Amino acid sequence: xxxxxxxxxxxxxxxxxxxxxxxxxxxxxxxxxxxxxxxxxxxxxxxxxxxxxxxxxxxxxxxxxx
Numbered sequence: 001x002x003x004x005x006x007x008x009x010x011x012x013x014x015x016x017x018x019x020x021x022x023x024x025x026x027x028x029x030x031x032x033x034x035x036x037x038x039x040x041x042x043x044x045x046x047x048x049x050x051x052x053x054x055x056x057x058x059x060x061x062x063x064x065x066x
Contacts, residue, residue: 009034014062015042022046022056022064032058 009032011019022029026046033043041059056064 009042011042012040012060012062014060015058018058018062018064019044 011032015032019029019032022044027049028047030045035041035043035057038057039060041057043055043057045053045055047053054066056066058064
């Protein structure tokens with residue numbers, strides 16, 4: 001998947017559900033970014049109330065990891 005900034009990404013249903021779960025846990029979630037060499041996985045940056053920032057990868061099956 002090759003996506004340029006500002007282009008809408010085609011997310012799987014599992015990825016969409018994972019983002020909804022993250023929205024319930026984190027103060028702020030970035031727009032998803034494509035990855036290189038990760039079989040259509042996406043990355044999002046999440047921020048907590050304390051300002052802590054973390055990048056998470058969401059696989060096509062919805063599995064999230066840092």
